[in-house]
Amino acid sequence: MSLMVLGTASHAGKSIAVTALCRALxxxxxxxxxxxxxxxxxxxxxxRDGSEIGIAQAVQAFAAGVEPGAEMNPVLLKPKGExxxxxxxxxxxxxxLPIREYYRETEFLLGEVLGAYRKLEEQYGNIxxxxxxxxxxxxxxxxxxxxILLARALRLPILxxxxxERGGIFAQVYxxxxxxxxxxxxxVQGIIVNKFRGDPSLFTQGxxxxxxxxxxxxxxxxxxxxxxxxxxxxxxxADKRAAGGPVRIAVIRLPHISNFTDFExxxxxxxxDYVDPGRSLTAYDCVILPGTKNTVEDLGILQESGTAAEIRxxxxxxxxxxxxxxGFQMLGKEIRDQGIEGGHGVYPGIGLLPVVTRFDxxxxxxxxxxxxxxxxxxxxxxxxxxxxxxxxMGETDPGEAEEAFTGDGAASPDGLVFGTYLxxxxxxxxxxxxxxxxxxxxxxxxxxxxxxPGGSPIPVxxxxxxxxxxxxxxxxxxxxxxxxLFEAHLDMETILSFFPGTSR
Numbered sequence: 001m002s003l004m005v006l007g008t009a010s011h012a013g014k015s016i017a018v019t020a021l022c023r024a025l026x027x028x029x030x031x032x033x034x035x036x037x038x039x040x041x042x043x044x045x046x047x048r049d050g051s052e053i054g055i056a057q058a059v060q061a062f063a064a065g066v067e068p069g070a071e072m073n074p075v076l077l078k079p080k081g082e083x084x085x086x087x088x089x090x091x092x093x094x095x096x097l098p099i100r101e102y103y104r105e106t107e108f109l110l111g112e113v114l115g116a117y118r119k120l121e122e123q124y125g126n127i128x129x130x131x132x133x134x135x136x137x138x139x140x141x142x143x144x145x146x147x148i149l150l151a152r153a154l155r156l157p158i159l160x161x162x163x164x165e166r167g168g169i170f171a172q173v174y175x176x177x178x179x180x181x182x183x184x185x186x187x188v189q190g191i192i193v194n195k196f197r198g199d200p201s202l203f204t205q206g207x208x209x210x211x212x213x214x215x216x217x218x219x220x221x222x223x224x225x226x227x228x229x230x231x232x233x234x235x236x237x238a239d240k241r242a243a244g245g246p247v248r249i250a251v252i253r254l255p256h257i258s259n260f261t262d263f264e265x266x267x268x269x270x271x272x273d274y275v276d277p278g279r280s281l282t283a284y285d286c287v288i289l290p291g292t293k294n295t296v297e298d299l300g301i302l303q304e305s306g307t308a309a310e311i312r313x314x315x316x317x318x319x320x321x322x323x324x325x326x327g328f329q330m331l332g333k334e335i336r337d338q339g340i341e342g343g344h345g346v347y348p349g350i351g352l353l354p355v356v357t358r359f360d361x362x363x364x365x366x367x368x369x370x371x372x373x374x375x376x377x378x379x380x381x382x383x384x385x386x387x388x389x390x391x392x393m394g395e396t397d398p399g400e401a402e403e404a405f406t407g408d409g410a411a412s413p414d415g416l417v418f419g420t421y422l423x424x425x426x427x428x429x430x431x432x433x434x435x436x437x438x439x440x441x442x443x444x445x446x447x448x449x450x451x452x453p454g455g456s457p458i459p460v461x462x463x464x465x466x467x468x469x470x471x472x473x474x475x476x477x478x479x480x481x482x483x484x485l486f487e488a489h490l491d492m493e494t495i496l497s498f499f500p501g502t503s504r
Contacts, residue, residue, distance in 0.1 A: 002035075002127035003498045004156040004187075006135035006147055008172035012163040013194035013222070015056040018130045019229065020486035021495065022064035023479045025126065030499060033072060033124040034060030037113040038132055038146040040077040040085070042258035042293050046389035046423075050366045051091025052076060055261055056130075059229060063479040066124070074116035075109055075145070077102075078293050081256060086293070090116065093364050106143040113145055114153055126499055129156060136179035148184060157189040157498050160216075165195040165224065169206070174213050190219040190494060197224050200489060220490035227485065228268060228478045247439045250275045250284040252311075252327070255301060256293040259391070262324055263288060265426045270436060277305035285439050286320045287311055289327025291423065295357075295394070296341040299330045299349065308350050315352040320379060320438070321417045325392050328409060328419025329357040332396065336360075340393060352417045353410045354401050359394040366391050369422065371405040373431075377415015380404060382434030388424035396421075 003021070007014040018034055025032040039054035046052055051070035061068040070091030077085040080096065087094040087102065089112065097105075121127055132146035141148045151158065162172040173191055180188070191210055196203060200221040207218040251263050253274040266272050273284070281287055289311070292298045302308040308330075315321040323331040332355035335347045340359035349357075367390050373383035386405070401410035409420035425431050433447070440447040 001125075001499045002121065002129055002154065002156050003495075004129040004131065004151060004154070004158045006131040006151075006158055006160050006176075006188075007133070008136075008160065008162040008176045009134040009166070010132075012134075012161050012172075013192075014130050014132075014161055015060070016229065016482065017159070017161050017192060017194070017222075017486070018128050019056075019060045019063045019479070020482045021128050022060050023483035024487055024492065024495075025128070025499070026063065026065045027480075027483060028496075030126055031066075031124050032064050032126040032128060033066055033120050034064060034130065035071075035117055035120055035127050036073050036130040036132065036146070037117070037150050038075040038077065038109075039073050040079065040132070042078055042256065042291075043261050044076060044078070044088075044259065044391055046366045046368055046391055047091065048368060049091075050368075052088050052364070052366045052391055053091060055259075060128070060130075063482075064128075069120075071116040071120045071123075074113050078258070079256070080294050081297060091366075093362065103143045106145060106149075110145045110149055110153070113150065117154070129154070134176065135160065136176040138179060141181060148181060151184050151187060152181075155187065158184075158187045159190045159192055159219065160188050161192040161194050163195050164193050164203075164221075165197065169193060170210065170213070173210055177214050177216065188214075188216050189498070190491075191216050192219055192490070193221045195224045196221050217491075217494070219494055220486070222486060222489050225481075225485050227481045228264075229482065245271045246443055246445055247271070247285050247436065248273065248283060249286045249288060249439075250281055251288045251290055252277065252302070252307065254290060254292045254298040254326075256298050258291040258293050259325070259423050260290055262290065262423055262426060265432060266436075269432065270439075277301050277307040279307075281307070281310045281314055284314075284319070285442070286322070286435070287314050289321070289323040289330055289419075291325035291327060291391075293326075294341060295326040295329050296335060296337050296347055296359075298326070299335065299347060302330065302350070303348075312350050312352060315412070315417045318414075318416060320435070321352060322435075323353075323419035324425065325390075325421055325423060328353075328355075328421060329392075329394060329396060331355070331417065331419045332357055332410075333399075335394075353412065353419055354399045355396050355410050355419070356399065357394050357396045362393075364391065364393050365421070369408070371408055371422065373405050373434075374403050374411065376402045376404065376411045376413075376418070379434050379438050380411060380415050380418060382430070382437065383428070384430045386422065386425060386428040386431055388422040388427070390421045391423060392421055 043055040045058035053073035057073040058068040076088035332349040338360040373380040375381045398410045404411040404418040411418035437447045
């Protein structure tokens with residue numbers, strides 16, 4: 001049997017709820033897998049066979065104790081700007097499409113989505129399905145393959161999750177249910193109120209009111225909690241707040257930033273600021289250029305805003321500068337585009353590395369990798385062997401540069417500037433310790449160390465420290481922490497009733 005989790009809006013907590021349910025079911029010996037038909041996110045993950053899926057579905061798979069696969073997220077939309085997204089279908093690049101053209105493919109894509117679901121169902125039996133955005137987007141009902149059309153095809157029991165932190169929880173939940181199509185409304189079997197700050201028992205009257213006005217039982221009120229799971233998409237950037245500390249790291253907040261989950265393990269150990277182009281970088285001890293879905297366009301913005309020059313000056317005065325994926329490409333001498341990223345042309349890079357990147361084929365490299373850092377300078381020399389994954393268009397010629405890792409990347413002669421295609425670098429404890437030990441050492445301090453949050457080969461984090469957050473034990477498996485939280489505040493007997501024949 002399967003269950004569907006829909007939300008009153010984006011960022012209400014659907015992904016977290018699916019992750020918690022997957023782990024709760026897995027702990028009971030119930031074989032289960034996650035599924036999200038269509039995901040729009042620039043935070044993605046590469047499966048063992050080289051398929052690209054949303055990072056949230058990879059997290060959910062690890063919570064369920066199963067290997068992530070392309071069927072768990074058959075359609076991934078990666079926005080490129082101006083209403084165009086790259087469509088990744090079954091883990092592989094399909095086409096770049098404006099939204100109007102994408103909607104013309106609704107019937108075809110729905111068929112592909114249902115085929116992936118049936119394959120997953122045949123393999124695992126029990127599926128926890130996640131919707132996308134808000135469920136009651138009435139103007140999209142005829143082409144909503146993530147919510148309405150999928151719910152209509154599958155006829156699964158639905159849990160509706162609302163975000164009380166945003167306010168207006170009664171309007172959120174009641175309005176969503178009332179606006180659902182008449183044939184979908186009866187499928188809503190339960191309500192979850194998420195992100196409650198303070199004592200959930202204070203909302204007892206609110207639960208009664210919700211049940212009275214909707215006719216649907218409230219199955220739980222989930223407290224806000226700081227549990228280390230990765231952010232699903234760019235909406236989470238607004239939640240990030242760096243605290244004070246002796247070492248500060250700047251991550252350039254590119255307009256098309258992708259896979260910023262790469263840096264979330266660092267956030268748990270030192271202050272990390274996501275700095276908009278045009279802002280000063282002089283106060284930072286390290287500058288990181290992250291991945292991007294549009295290298296050429298974002299490079300142009302860095303040049304026009306003066307940030308490219310600031311990054312160059314930082315590198316020249318010995319501040320460590322690290323480029324990941326598209327950030328690595330930007331650090332080079334130039335980018336030569338044959339119309340793949342944008343217009344044909346040669347674009348000057350930041351110039352801290354003597355490398356040249358070429359975009360001449362609509363092909364994407366997606367693979368998991370295990371490499372060893374080269375002994376170039378004090379940071380790379382301390383990293384040792386690291387694992388991660390590559391997701392990129394274009395090929396980079398390192399020229400005469402030193403390799404940063406075996407077969408990957410490039411480094412300056414002193415190793416303080418380096419670039420790599422390796423996403424997930426800082427999920428590796430050796431990489432974190434090497435970088436932070438160097439930064440602390442420069443200030444005459446010793447980095448005491450800190451385990452990189454574990455449980456999967458994905459950097460893990462979600463939410464952030466919040467006043468009134470539920471206390472959770474530090475150092476515990478984050479998936480178990482999350483499942484414990486939900487099970488403590490959720491009617492699991494009712495949840496388990498949606499999976500007949502399974503052990504409770």
